[in-house]
Amino acid sequence: MRFFGKKAFRPVPAIVVLLLLGLGSANFSLQKAGKRNDRSDFRADRVLRVERPGRPAKSRLATDRILVKFRPGVSAGSAEGILQYHELGKIRRIVGTGVYRVQIPPNVTVREMLIVLRENPEVEYAGPDYRTRLFSVPNDTYFSAYQYNLSNPGGILDISPDIQPRMTAGADVKATTAWDVTKGDAGTVIAIVDTGVDMSHDELKNKVVSTGYDFVNGDSDATDDNSHGTWVAGIAAAETNNNVGIAGVAWNCKILPVKVMDADGNGYYDQMIEGIMWAADNGAKVINISAGGDADDPSLKAACKYAYDKNVVVVAAAGNDGISVSYPAAYDEYVLAVAATDYNDAWASFSNPGPQVDVAAPGVWILGPAPQWYVGPGYLPYIFGSGTSGASPEAAGLAALLISHKPWLTPSQVMNIIRYTADDVNKTQYPGKDDDIGYGRINMGRALVAYKLTR
Amino acid sequence: MKTRARVLPLVLVFSAVLVLLAAGPSIAAENRTSFRAGISFEHFSRTITWDDKAGTSKSSANLIAARAEIEPRPGLIFDLEAGLSLSNFNGLVFSRLPISLDYEAGAVSGLLVGAGVRAAILRSGDFEIEGVGRFVYSLGSTKTWPLEGFTVTGDSKGGPTWMRASAGPRISYLFFGKFVPYLDVSASWFSGKFKLDETLGDLSGQETKKLRGKSLVEISLGADYKVSDRISLRAEAGFLPYAGGVDGTVSAGFLFFF
Numbered sequence: 001m002r003f004f005g006k007k008a009f010r011p012v013p014a015i016v017v018l019l020l021l022g023l024g025s026a027n028f029s030l031q032k033a034g035k036r037n038d039r040s041d042f043r044a045d046r047v048l049r050v051e052r053p054g055r056p057a058k059s060r061l062a063t064d065r066i067l068v069k070f071r072p073g074v075s076a077g078s079a080e081g082i083l084q085y086h087e088l089g090k091i092r093r094i095v096g097t098g099v100y101r102v103q104i105p106p107n108v109t110v111r112e113m114l115i116v117l118r119e120n121p122e123v124e125y126a127g128p129d130y131r132t133r134l135f136s137v138p139n140d141t142y143f144s145a146y147q148y149n150l151s152n153p154g155g156i157l158d159i160s161p162d163i164q165p166r167m168t169a170g171a172d173v174k175a176t177t178a179w180d181v182t183k184g185d186a187g188t189v190i191a192i193v194d195t196g197v198d199m200s201h202d203e204l205k206n207k208v209v210s211t212g213y214d215f216v217n218g219d220s221d222a223t224d225d226n227s228h229g230t231w232v233a234g235i236a237a238a239e240t241n242n243n244v245g246i247a248g249v250a251w252n253c254k255i256l257p258v259k260v261m262d263a264d265g266n267g268y269y270d271q272m273i274e275g276i277m278w279a280a281d282n283g284a285k286v287i288n289i290s291a292g293g294d295a296d297d298p299s300l301k302a303a304c305k306y307a308y309d310k311n312v313v314v315v316a317a318a319g320n321d322g323i324s325v326s327y328p329a330a331y332d333e334y335v336l337a338v339a340a341t342d343y344n345d346a347w348a349s350f351s352n353p354g355p356q357v358d359v360a361a362p363g364v365w366i367l368g369p370a371p372q373w374y375v376g377p378g379y380l381p382y383i384f385g386s387g388t389s390g391a392s393p394e395a396a397g398l399a400a401l402l403i404s405h406k407p408w409l410t411p412s413q414v415m416n417i418i419r420y421t422a423d424d425v426n427k428t429q430y431p432g433k434d435d436d437i438g439y440g441r442i443n444m445g446r447a448l449v450a451y452k453l454t455r
Numbered sequence: 456m457k458t459r460a461r462v463l464p465l466v467l468v469f470s471a472v473l474v475l476l477a478a479g480p481s482i483a484a485e486n487r488t489s490f491r492a493g494i495s496f497e498h499f500s501r502t503i504t505w506d507d508k509a510g511t512s513k514s515s516a517n518l519i520a521a522r523a524e525i526e527p528r529p530g531l532i533f534d535l536e537a538g539l540s541l542s543n544f545n546g547l548v549f550s551r552l553p554i555s556l557d558y559e560a561g562a563v564s565g566l567l568v569g570a571g572v573r574a575a576i577l578r579s580g581d582f583e584i585e586g587v588g589r590f591v592y593s594l595g596s597t598k599t600w601p602l603e604g605f606t607v608t609g610d611s612k613g614g615p616t617w618m619r620a621s622a623g624p625r626i627s628y629l630f631f632g633k634f635v636p637y638l639d640v641s642a643s644w645f646s647g648k649f650k651l652d653e654t655l656g657d658l659s660g661q662e663t664k665k666l667r668g669k670s671l672v673e674i675s676l677g678a679d680y681k682v683s684d685r686i687s688l689r690a691e692a693g694f695l696p697y698a699g700g701v702d703g704t705v706s707a708g709f710l711f712f713f
Binding site (some may be wrong): 132406408409412413416417419420421422432433439440446447448449450451452453454455 | 548549551553554555557559560563600602604605606607609611629651655656657658688
């Protein structure tokens with residue numbers, strides 16, 4: 001584990017720091033820093049642009065389409081006949097689920113359409129196509145390149161003149177200890193179901209196994225047009241030990257980009273469902289979902305089960321509303337829900353609490369890669385952000401290391417190992433499993449290093 | 456283990472051949488059965504391999520046994536032993552369990568049984584050549600170790616069993632009368648298994664390590680000393696060379712002649 005000291009950054013022309021806050025909070029902000037030659041110049045010459053657009057007021061579900069599933073035994077022809085009878089258009093079957101995504105007539109509301117369909121005995125399920133959203137949105141500030149989340153030496157986290165929290169030594173995931181056991185295997189693929197991945201980024205260009213799939217635009221190019229997916233992918237498995245940039249949790253594991261959110265960070269359940277299933281069918285051993293929605297949906301749950309049954313570990317961010325665990329993280333049986341802690345092992349207040357939270361990982365001021373176009377010319381292609389989006393890929397990286405080290409483990413075993421080896425960092429307040437951080441902050445070392453049986 | 460399965464019958468056949476040779480007319484003399492009993496102590500250390508030789512660690516054991524010998528005719532001795540073993544397999548790593556376990560818990564006690572045969576083959580001047588075969592089996596007790604520091608409770612339980620077999624010639628020098636030094640050169644096999652069960656919350660697993668001694672040859676120097684007509688002492692030290700190292704063994708004991 002390396003830290004980027006001030007000296008290390010002197011030759012660097014510029015740094016961009018971006019703070020990613022949950023969309024669930026009322027506001028988020030974006031700040032950019034000007035070029036920097038050394039620390040003092042950096043502070044004197046910085047040029048800040050602050051944007052506080054607030055959270056766009058959007059419906060939590062698609063207003064023009066719904067999801068429909070027919071009972072077993074109903075043929076595809078009969079099903080499509082029923083849909084056409086109700087003047088539902090743009091019929092598209094989500095492969096492997098039996099779920100149809102259909103467009104409702106313009107003069108009918110989602111609610112009206114669902115009432116009609118639910119009365120049909122052939123219909124097993126009819127529900128809205130819920131909106132998904134990212135759990136972290138950029139809110140940049142200046143960057144001083146720490147990865148305390150992997151190995152925390154304590155001291156000051158010197159992010160900017162006004163952001164200098166004091167860290168607690170050891171408040172980290174114990175990555176360096178785990179890397180003595182395994183650095184991961186190239187055959188272990190982590191699918192990043194997100195906004196896509198910048199496949200030209202130095203941290204990621206040798207890590208992606210293919211161009212993935214874009215379920216937003218319907219093509220085989222899951223290039224990131226938002227930056228969130230690139231940040232998440234890098235946290236999980238950035239190119240490591242290459243003398244530049246950052247370290248990923250799973251050094252040698254590969255990345256499968258799956259784009260299910262658009263350039264604005266918006267998406268729908270149908271895209272996420274397809275993304276999860278496609279990833280499970282295309283070689284992923286771990287799926288990271290740093291996104292989600294508010295509504296329970298049987299099809300989304302079924303997609304998670306599909307992956308789980310195919311021996312894929314699904315890891316998802318708990319969400320940043322501070323209210324309740326989002327979906328699909330809340331699907332306890334099939335998904336490992338990850339909350340966020342900070343540089344002191346304290347629960348991050350934005351992190352969604354709930355009984356479905358399994359574990360936590362550092363999610364405040366986490367450094368990850370970003371597309372060059374996103375940060376702009378003259379800036380380093382990295383962002384420094386916060387959110388359960390940043391915590392989830394750390395747990396996903398650990399899952400990938402466990403699978404690399406012990407490929408015979410089942411998803412249930414992998415999830416339980418991550419749960420049981422966590423550090424119960426809030427045990428003085430809430431001993432045992434609790435709604436804030438579940439079993440505790442993940443401990444990669446304990447999960448991977450052999451336990452010493454002594455007298 | 457297939458090799459081991461072939462080796463054991465060979466040891467038994469070899470021992471049987473020794474018995475037949477001893478039963479031959481060349482050495483036969485006074486046809487009188489004699490009995491003796493005593494106690495023996497042995498310590499050995501052996502380098503073992505496991506996981507198809509991917510892992511190597513050092514094992515050791517202390518054995519204390521009551522021993523009975525019967526000599527149905529001169530030159531042919533059968534012995535039986537039973538006692539306790541303390542076997543230490545520190546360094547074994549059980550990496551196929553959900554949570555890997557590094558065994559550093561020291562010695563595990565166990566029951567020990569053994570049998571042997573010694574048969575005179577040839578005597579020339581002050582030298583006597585015997586064939587010696589020995590088999591020892593240790594059944595370790597099951598022990599439980601708590602797994603601490605996890606977010607749920609759990610434990611691990613298990614123990615080792617092992618066997619050792621050796622066969623080869625012994626050359627004794629009879630010149631000193633009551634004091635008989637000897638040299639053993641024998642083929643020596645060691646194999647065993649260490650089984651561990653792990654339970655931690657909803658996680659459970661079981662792993663059995665198949666153990667194999669690295670050395671296949673044992674060279675020992677020892678001596679019998681007849682203190683009186685009734686009491687005999689024995690001490691022995693040996694080494695077991697293998698590519699890259701050497702293991703050792705020492706033993707001592709006494710026998711009372713009835």
